[in-house]
Amino acid sequence: xxxxxxxxxxxxxxxxxxxxxxxxxxxxxxxxxxxxxxxxxxxxxxxxxxxxxxxxxxxxxxxxxxxxxxxxxxxxxxxxxxxxxxxxxxxxxxxxxxxxxxxxxxxxxxxxxxxxxxxxxxxxxxxxxxxxxxxxxxxxxxxxxxxxxxxxxxxxxxxxxxxxxxxxxxxxxxxxxxxxxxxxxxxxxxxxxxxxxxxxxxxxxxxxxxxxxxxxxxxxxxxxxxxxxxxxxxxxxxxxxxxxxxxxxxxxxxxxxxxxxxxxxxxxxxxxxxxxxxxxxxxxxxxxxxxxxxxxxxxxxxxxxxxxxxxxxxxxxxxxxxxxxxxxxxxxxxxxxxxxxxxxxxxxxxxxxxxxxxxxxxxxxxxxxxxxxxxx
Amino acid sequence: xxxxxxxxxxxxxxxxxxxxxxxxxxxxxxxxxxxxxxxxxxxxxxxxxxxxxxxxxxxxxxxxxxxxxxxxxxxxxxxxxxxxx
Numbered sequence: 001x002x003x004x005x006x007x008x009x010x011x012x013x014x015x016x017x018x019x020x021x022x023x024x025x026x027x028x029x030x031x032x033x034x035x036x037x038x039x040x041x042x043x044x045x046x047x048x049x050x051x052x053x054x055x056x057x058x059x060x061x062x063x064x065x066x067x068x069x070x071x072x073x074x075x076x077x078x079x080x081x082x083x084x085x086x087x088x089x090x091x092x093x094x095x096x097x098x099x100x101x102x103x104x105x106x107x108x109x110x111x112x113x114x115x116x117x118x119x120x121x122x123x124x125x126x127x128x129x130x131x132x133x134x135x136x137x138x139x140x141x142x143x144x145x146x147x148x149x150x151x152x153x154x155x156x157x158x159x160x161x162x163x164x165x166x167x168x169x170x171x172x173x174x175x176x177x178x179x180x181x182x183x184x185x186x187x188x189x190x191x192x193x194x195x196x197x198x199x200x201x202x203x204x205x206x207x208x209x210x211x212x213x214x215x216x217x218x219x220x221x222x223x224x225x226x227x228x229x230x231x232x233x234x235x236x237x238x239x240x241x242x243x244x245x246x247x248x249x250x251x252x253x254x255x256x257x258x259x260x261x262x263x264x265x266x267x268x269x270x271x272x273x274x275x276x277x278x279x280x281x282x283x284x285x286x287x288x289x290x291x292x293x294x295x296x297x298x299x300x301x302x303x304x305x306x307x308x309x310x311x312x313x314x315x316x317x318x319x320x321x322x323x324x325x326x327x328x329x330x331x332x333x334x335x336x337x338x339x340x341x342x343x344x345x346x347x348x349x350x351x352x353x354x355x356x357x358x359x360x361x362x363x364x365x366x367x368x369x370x371x372x373x374x375x376x
Numbered sequence: 377x378x379x380x381x382x383x384x385x386x387x388x389x390x391x392x393x394x395x396x397x398x399x400x401x402x403x404x405x406x407x408x409x410x411x412x413x414x415x416x417x418x419x420x421x422x423x424x425x426x427x428x429x430x431x432x433x434x435x436x437x438x439x440x441x442x443x444x445x446x447x448x449x450x451x452x453x454x455x456x457x458x459x460x461x
Contacts, residue, residue: 101385160384198385207388223384 002183004246009179011172014142015081015107015165016041017179018149020051021187022105025076025194028056028067032086033119034169035109039081061086065093065104072102073208075199077153080104083169084111084125091129094162098133098224100209103156103163103194105149110270110321111169112357120358121168123270123322127298127331129164133224135231136299138269139167142177144250144296150191151238157194158234159227166298168271170358182246190245228300235297253302254309255294258284262291262311266370267336268319269295272355276319278363283370290370295332303339315348317370321355329353350376393439398425402442404457408433412454419446419455 009017015038019027027046029039045051054071058064064080072078082090087108097104108126112118126136137152139145145167152163167173200208212220232253239252257277259265264283266276273294283290293309293316295302310316320330327334333351340347350373355361388394408419413433420428422445427436435446447455 099386198387205390207390209386210388212386220384220386227384 005181007179008176010174010176011142011145011167012037013041014146014179018146019079020045022150022153022191024053024079026054026071026078028058028064028080030058030061030064032083034111034173035081035083038107061089062093065090068104069093069096069102072104073200075196077194078104081107083109084113087125094129094132097162101160103160105152105156105163108164108166109169109173110166118357121171122356126166127322135161135163137165138298140271140274142179147248147250151242154191154238155231155234159231161228171271186245190242232300251296253297253305255296256309257292259291259293261289263289265314265316266292267316272361275361275363276366279367282363282367301335306339307343310347313346317373318351320353323353397438398441399438403460404442405460406435406446406455407458409454412452414452418449422449
């Protein structure tokens with residue numbers, strides 16, 4: 001058996017290498033900072049023959065997702081990537097991918113949205129797509145980006161729901177970290193070729209997403225709602241089998257750190273959650289029993305796993321890198337409170353918004369914030 | 377979309393009558409004069425609803441919407457649009 005290879009790579013490079021390992025068939029792409037380096041790398045792989053796929057340069061993100069939808073309906077394994085306003089521009093077609101039950105996988109490299117313009121990370125872009133019917137992961141390292149894209153294809157193709165793999169712009173997309181690449185045979189074993197039970201095919205004409213009457217329309221929406229929830233066991237199974245084959249583990253629906261005896265729990269997603277492990281160490285050195293709970297899966301929201309993982313009487317400090325406009329604080333806090341309501345009355349939830357538009361979130365700062373929240 | 381067979385996917389297959397009895401929409405009906413008709417099949421080519429039998433040149437009035445395209449395209453003037461009773 002061939003051994004895994006270790007290279008140095010950015011998060012964007014990790015994404016491109018995962019796309020290559022997944023043996024993707026079609027990649028429609030349009031550049032937008034900070035995602036561009038993924039599409040550039042994939043385009044180069046297609047150009048030099050490393051990846052046998054069709055690269056479709058399009059005139060905007062709405063078209064990128066439309067091409068992804070069409071290629072997926074024709075039976076291809078499809079990948080694309082975007083960020084921020086590009087994702088917002090896709091919004092309409094995101095619903096076609098989910099409602100059409102097409103297993104497209106897309107990286108969203110998180111970036112704040114206008115106005116005013118910003119290029120740097122926060123989570124407003126992907127969280128604003130909460131109700132589009134996509135499964136959403138949030139990754140906290142380059143390696144996790146690589147691993148998650150492969151798991152995302154597997155889950156998407158099992159349940160025919162598109163998956164968005166989110167990770168922070170620059171903090172992950174442009175930072176070099178060591179990257180372990182499992183042998184291709186192992187990846188092929190984990191992710192077999194995509195063989196949809198239906199595809200658009202001129203030899204067997206069919207019409208896709210026709211107009212429906214109410215009694216036909218409503219069941220499709222109910223099935224999408226039910227099936228997204230049914231993705232949770234598939235996400236766990238994919239993480240476990242990926243671990244069995246490659247030895248790598250990033251958590252399944254959630255990832256925890258020093259959580260078992262924690263009285264104070266930091267709750268956050270994406271790159272800030274990696275840095276938070278160091279904030280937890282600082283707090284522990286100060287005599288505070290701190291721990292971390294990071295939802296790796298944001299949608300479907302892993303409520304049961306969170307409810308089961310939180311220690312008794314914990315104070316949960318939700319650190320949101322987004323705003324929940326019209327409500328105080330951030331979106332994650334709102335999701336968490338809604339999951340805990342009536343289930344875990346012993347838990348206290350506190351919330352701060354931070355890191356907006358790429359403001360740096362160093363370990364010391366977040367440790368100090370959590371200490372200050374304890375006194376609120 | 378009566379023909380949906382894949383449970384969760386919004387797919388339909390071309391099926392006769394999928395849109396209901398569209399013949400009820402018709403206000404004028406195309407009538408073929410078999411004395412003049414030379415069975416050139418041009419009406420069959422143009423009919424947007426595919427309700428004309430290719431060989432017999434008969435019209436399925438259950439689904440014909442009465443658009444009159446067949447009568448307009450007929451090179452011999454064998455199809456006339458007559459008022460529905």
